[in-house]
Amino acid sequence: MPFKRKLPDTATLAAHLDAGMTVDHIAETYDCRVEAVRRKLQHLGLMAVRPKGIPLDMAGKGPGPVSRSKRGVFLHPDRITFMRDTAGPEGGLEVRPMSLPRVGMFLAALTAKKIKITEVRNA
Numbered sequence: 211m212p213f214k215r216k217l218p219d220t221a222t223l224a225a226h227l228d229a230g231m232t233v234d235h236i237a238e239t240y241d242c243r244v245e246a247v248r249r250k251l252q253h254l255g256l257m258a259v260r261p262k263g264i265p266l267d268m269a270g271k272g273p274g275p276v277s278r279s280k281r282g283v284f285l286h287p288d289r290i291t292f293m294r295d296t297a298g299p300e301g302g303l304e305v306r307p308m309s310l311p312r313v314g315m316f317l318a319a320l321t322a323k324k325i326k327i328t329e330v331r332n333a
Contacts, residue, residue, distance in 0.1 A: 216240045217247065220254050227256055288315060 217223065217240055226236055237247045251257035284291040289309045298304040 216242050217250055220256070223251065223254065224256055227251070233257075288312065 223236070226239075231239075233247050233251065234244055236242075237244045240247070248257065252259045282293060284293075284307075289311050291307045291309045293305055294308050295303045296306045296308075
């Protein structure tokens with residue numbers, strides 16, 4: 211049984227794009243994967259190919275992943291945020307924020323409860 215192509219010719223795909231159809235809608239219409247339609251459109255020159263060196267936000271595709279250069283400690287009025295490498299849900303590492311409340315918040319809560327804070331000295 212020979213392979214039967216699902217996507218139409220170049221003129222039909224160009225007409226779909228001119229009519230305002232999205233890649234997702236074209237894939238749904240012809241029962242194909244979105245990535246297959248995107249590759250076909252890029253191969254035919256109907257869709258621009260984003261170079262690998264350009265981040266997603268510069269190419270107009272939305273915000274990109276959190277850069278590893280944004281690591282560090284960020285001070286907020288109510289918390290301190292550390293950027294940490296954590297295990298991702300599908301393996302690999304993700305840069306994710308880990309927030310901890312400031313010590314001053316604990317002291318304010320203890321003072322509000324009228325708990326006396328004493329100084330601890332090493333013996």
